[in-house]
Amino acid sequence: MDLSKVKILVTGATGFVGRNLVELMRERGLNPVTPARSEFNLLEQSAVRAMLDTHRPEVVFHLAGLVGGIGANKARPAEYCYENLLMGTMMLHECWRAGVRKYITLMGGCSYPAQAPSPIKETELFNGMPQPESAPYSLAKAMSAVQAEAYRRQHGFDAIVLVPGNLYGPHDNFDLANSHVIPALIRKFVDAKTNNQPEVVAWGTGKPTRDFVYVGDACRVILKAAEEYSGSDIINVSSGRPISIRELTELIAELVGYRGRVTWDHSKPDGQMFKGFDVSRMKQLLGAECPTPLREGLKKTIDWYLSKPAGLRL
Numbered sequence: 001m002d003l004s005k006v007k008i009l010v011t012g013a014t015g016f017v018g019r020n021l022v023e024l025m026r027e028r029g030l031n032p033v034t035p036a037r038s039e040f041n042l043l044e045q046s047a048v049r050a051m052l053d054t055h056r057p058e059v060v061f062h063l064a065g066l067v068g069g070i071g072a073n074k075a076r077p078a079e080y081c082y083e084n085l086l087m088g089t090m091m092l093h094e095c096w097r098a099g100v101r102k103y104i105t106l107m108g109g110c111s112y113p114a115q116a117p118s119p120i121k122e123t124e125l126f127n128g129m130p131q132p133e134s135a136p137y138s139l140a141k142a143m144s145a146v147q148a149e150a151y152r153r154q155h156g157f158d159a160i161v162l163v164p165g166n167l168y169g170p171h172d173n174f175d176l177a178n179s180h181v182i183p184a185l186i187r188k189f190v191d192a193k194t195n196n197q198p199e200v201v202a203w204g205t206g207k208p209t210r211d212f213v214y215v216g217d218a219c220r221v222i223l224k225a226a227e228e229y230s231g232s233d234i235i236n237v238s239s240g241r242p243i244s245i246r247e248l249t250e251l252i253a254e255l256v257g258y259r260g261r262v263t264w265d266h267s268k269p270d271g272q273m274f275k276g277f278d279v280s281r282m283k284q285l286l287g288a289e290c291p292t293p294l295r296e297g298l299k300k301t302i303d304w305y306l307s308k309p310a311g312l313r314l
Helices: 016-027 045-055 070-075 077-097 132-155 181-194 215-228 245-256 280-286 294-307
Strands: 008-011 059-062 102-106 159-164 166-168 199-203 209-214 235-237 242-244 261-265
Touching: 008 016, 008 045, 016 215, 045 077, 059 077, 059 215, 070 077, 070 132, 077 102, 077 132, 077 159, 102 132, 102 215, 132 159, 159 215, 166 181, 166 215, 166 294, 181 199, 181 245, 181 294, 199 245, 209 215, 209 245, 209 294, 215 235, 215 280, 235 280, 242 245, 245 261, 245 294
Parallel strands: 008 059, 059 102, 102 159, 159 235, 166 209, 199 261
Antiparallel strands: 209 242
């Protein structure tokens, strides 16, 4: 599909992935419609229908959702389940009803079973329960894969589901109350350096491993999939290069220039211990990779964060 010849709509365009994807689209000469939350409440079916009837897109990237780290998921599980399940279900259904030609959405890597062997293959999706701390959110997002396949079988609807690894990069959420590990660590170390704090406290033991992917790489793969892929299989989008949280923490401290000590708070949850993603399907079906080295991506992210006035960094 030639995206330059179709009308594109992006939900969640002010979010982390949305901002980066829209920037990439505009760099490529595309002009997506980016409705604001104040215009259309995607938790109301009538609003979703009105948005699609108003803009009549041919391709929809559904990126809106309620997202957050372990702490936020533990504190507000009902909200994370309800909002993501309802939004995803209504968006896909109403896009089919409106005659959208292609629908692209994302599912979190946390939707995979907690005990899935690492690197995780896409075929593991329903072989067990996800990590308890984020299960309400994770299962709500996993339903997008079920619904996409159901609408493909019954209606021939071209809906694809991609599964990014642990994303990081510019425009991330740096609010410590609900951010993910990389933005949280960047903010902690920047604040500690600025305030001459002798110590930074990190969550857990530092032993878990994660597979991080620079958001710019992921967005390029998302666009490539929209243009070239119409299969029913979900596809992991990640670097395929896991690193321990302890090593990550040390690297961020080095790049920020923090010289104090790091203390590990073992009373805080580690989450899943080992999680890397098998990216062979991404390479085989899309001919794509996520090549940005972690050090390079972190430096870009830290530079972006530092370029923003303190009050605008969240």
